[in-house]
Amino acid sequence: xxxxxxxxxxxxxxxxxxxxxxxxxxxxxxxxxxxxxxxxxxxxxxxxxxxxxxxxxxxxxxxxxxxxxxxxxxxxxxxxxxxxxxxxxxxxxxxxxxxxxxxxxxxxxxxxxxxxxxxxxxxxxxxxxxxxxxxxxxxxxxxxxxxxxxxxxxxxxxxxxxxxxxxxxxxxxxxxxxxxxxxxxxxxxxxxxxxxxxxxxxxxxxxxxxxxxxxxxxxxxxxxxxxxxxxxxxxxxxxxxxxxxxxxxxxxxxxxxxxxxxxxxxxxxxxxxxxxxxxxxxxxxxxxxxxxxxxxxxxxxxxxxxxxxxxxxxxxxxxxxxxxxxxxxxxxxxxxxxxxxxxxxxxxxxxxxxxxxxxxx
Amino acid sequence: xxxxxxxxxxxxxxxxxxxxxxxxxxxxxxxxxxxxxxxxxxxxxxxxxxxxxxxxxxxxxxxxxxxxxxxxxxxxxxxxxxxxxxxxxxxxxxxxxxxxxxxxxxxxxxxxxxxxxxxxxxxxxxxxxxxxxxxxxxxxxxxxxxxxxxxxxxxxxxxxxxxxxxxxxxxxxxxxxxxxxxxxxxxxxxxxxxxxxxxxxxxxxxxxxxxxxxxxxxxxxxxxxxxxxxxxxxxxxxxxxxxxxxxxxxxxxxxxxxxxxxxxxxxxxxxxxxxxxxxxxxxxxxxxxxxxxxxxxxxxxxxxxxxxxxxxxxxxxxxxxxxxxxxxxxxxxxxxxxxxxxxxxxxxxxxxxxxxxx
Numbered sequence: 001x002x003x004x005x006x007x008x009x010x011x012x013x014x015x016x017x018x019x020x021x022x023x024x025x026x027x028x029x030x031x032x033x034x035x036x037x038x039x040x041x042x043x044x045x046x047x048x049x050x051x052x053x054x055x056x057x058x059x060x061x062x063x064x065x066x067x068x069x070x071x072x073x074x075x076x077x078x079x080x081x082x083x084x085x086x087x088x089x090x091x092x093x094x095x096x097x098x099x100x101x102x103x104x105x106x107x108x109x110x111x112x113x114x115x116x117x118x119x120x121x122x123x124x125x126x127x128x129x130x131x132x133x134x135x136x137x138x139x140x141x142x143x144x145x146x147x148x149x150x151x152x153x154x155x156x157x158x159x160x161x162x163x164x165x166x167x168x169x170x171x172x173x174x175x176x177x178x179x180x181x182x183x184x185x186x187x188x189x190x191x192x193x194x195x196x197x198x199x200x201x202x203x204x205x206x207x208x209x210x211x212x213x214x215x216x217x218x219x220x221x222x223x224x225x226x227x228x229x230x231x232x233x234x235x236x237x238x239x240x241x242x243x244x245x246x247x248x249x250x251x252x253x254x255x256x257x258x259x260x261x262x263x264x265x266x267x268x269x270x271x272x273x274x275x276x277x278x279x280x281x282x283x284x285x286x287x288x289x290x291x292x293x294x295x296x297x298x299x300x301x302x303x304x305x306x307x308x309x310x311x312x313x314x315x316x317x318x319x320x321x322x323x324x325x326x327x328x329x330x331x332x333x334x335x336x337x338x339x340x341x342x343x344x345x346x347x348x349x350x351x352x353x354x355x356x357x358x359x360x361x
Numbered sequence: 362x363x364x365x366x367x368x369x370x371x372x373x374x375x376x377x378x379x380x381x382x383x384x385x386x387x388x389x390x391x392x393x394x395x396x397x398x399x400x401x402x403x404x405x406x407x408x409x410x411x412x413x414x415x416x417x418x419x420x421x422x423x424x425x426x427x428x429x430x431x432x433x434x435x436x437x438x439x440x441x442x443x444x445x446x447x448x449x450x451x452x453x454x455x456x457x458x459x460x461x462x463x464x465x466x467x468x469x470x471x472x473x474x475x476x477x478x479x480x481x482x483x484x485x486x487x488x489x490x491x492x493x494x495x496x497x498x499x500x501x502x503x504x505x506x507x508x509x510x511x512x513x514x515x516x517x518x519x520x521x522x523x524x525x526x527x528x529x530x531x532x533x534x535x536x537x538x539x540x541x542x543x544x545x546x547x548x549x550x551x552x553x554x555x556x557x558x559x560x561x562x563x564x565x566x567x568x569x570x571x572x573x574x575x576x577x578x579x580x581x582x583x584x585x586x587x588x589x590x591x592x593x594x595x596x597x598x599x600x601x602x603x604x605x606x607x608x609x610x611x612x613x614x615x616x617x618x619x620x621x622x623x624x625x626x627x628x629x630x631x632x633x634x635x636x637x638x639x640x641x642x643x644x645x646x647x648x649x650x651x652x653x654x655x656x657x658x659x660x661x662x663x664x665x666x667x668x669x670x671x672x673x674x675x676x677x678x679x680x681x682x683x684x685x686x687x688x689x690x691x692x693x694x695x696x697x698x699x700x701x702x703x704x705x706x707x708x709x710x711x712x713x714x715x716x717x718x719x
Binding site for chain 2: 034040041068069070071072074075076077078080081082084085086088089099100103123162163164165193359
């Protein structure tokens, strides 16, 4: 019902905008901004959060912007066509929100030098292609501390999507957070090789619980793991969106992606003519990584989590501060230093204490 | 009131020709109702869906680019389906072909190899697909295993193997550990036919395949043996056609064309190897083959129509803010309508008195 309502609203707005688009004069006054999504918008998760950011842009600029999105665009040749068509449709800034859109975005950007492109989670830039991502690992560190306090078995169950740097650094940050509370914490990892596969995610959660994990966390998009944990009375963390409605007794907190500040800022810059190609990596301090309310935990654990969040916000605490040891015992960051950003962004090793192997290494 | 479908002996040609058009008309009516319910002018929606993509040089090229893999795979599947061999694993053969062809592209990367690379890749792609397609054929002939199951399951094997390669041995060392290979050299890339856009040489190959397949299926003994083996296997056996050879043959052809589609797509619009190289072409091509009535020219038309529904769906999302699911509902309606029209032309619905179940 909610979907139908929002659909109807969106369509009504779309019809109004389409009418305006027919007249070149009024179209020229509006800045057209577009988003490309990997999944359906839905009610939670990665794409939903990006769409919340798009709506924030509409709310911030009202009549001065016209936003469009294309959902469920497969990575590869289809993405290039969609991005090209959005550029041809007169959009001045286009946000492509999945890693696999990197090459298509760059190819289209070459043909449309006057259109600004923003690619989420990638690493290749151009004069008119910027990249942006969030420091999700900052949130993961807090999750690790909470997990170490709450776990009775001392084992965290971690559902991974793909072994890419973003996910690996999340696992490491979680482990470092956990070790800061209990140096003997263990972590068990299951890879589901998908960003969204509720059945696999639920199976992975069950397998992890069967192996003694009593805290479940995930780097995948569906609330299936949360539901599986709720069914067994096990505590869990949500991902991308607040998933409390799926685990009212289970959810400890969620890492919520908040793209709104970035999107509003970048669209404003295009309007003002001050946009430049940048590489933005913002976190808790900038309001891009938001922690959902700390629930289902004793007051002392909540107080610890809030204190850590405040320290990360103030810059006092860096989850990857030294000394950080790799699995093989080599030093990744000395005492008094931190693992450099470029090493986090290309991370393919586990920290000491993780009893597993990075796939493909 | 129990109903029964009864096969008609003499199906009128006019009915067979009219069926797809009736189905299309039905789809348009359902679509119009859907657009109206969503508050859109249906005429405007149809214009954006079906007419606008045809009126622009860029989207026309894109239509052809999208048609190419569906067409190649669909024609290959026609060989199998005419012979009553149900190859559901074209997606896997597509990946297998792409893998073997890409191996050469990556092995020669940066070596300054000559223009022989691309043709060799295409040959390897076809061989890879054919070899992969022969596995379910072998399992069927030797062990009587259902080719529907084995070919489908081999899809996942191929996809996971691709996944392993791009995350492991084939990963671009300069790619920050992200799962993709280096971009192919120019000699390992499909040539573009026009300066602007992405129209590549693959469509020329696909059209040659259509002509060749039309000839083989319609005018040769091989085509006859495939057809006969499918519709009257005992008669085929009496006529001296070897059932095993037909099985191997159609799976090899079907796999080769799917593999060729895979390597063309990778060496063409994609340009490198990555974990996902197909938005399900191998499965969509099954629809293309069925809609095209297993005739190469029919499949040419149906692939184009399917590509049009995809691209029109994108246009509708961009200019009408219509959700992606509308495209899917549209494609689903078209498929059901065509299959239903087909049944209604070929069969007659009869009321059955008395007995509840046949």
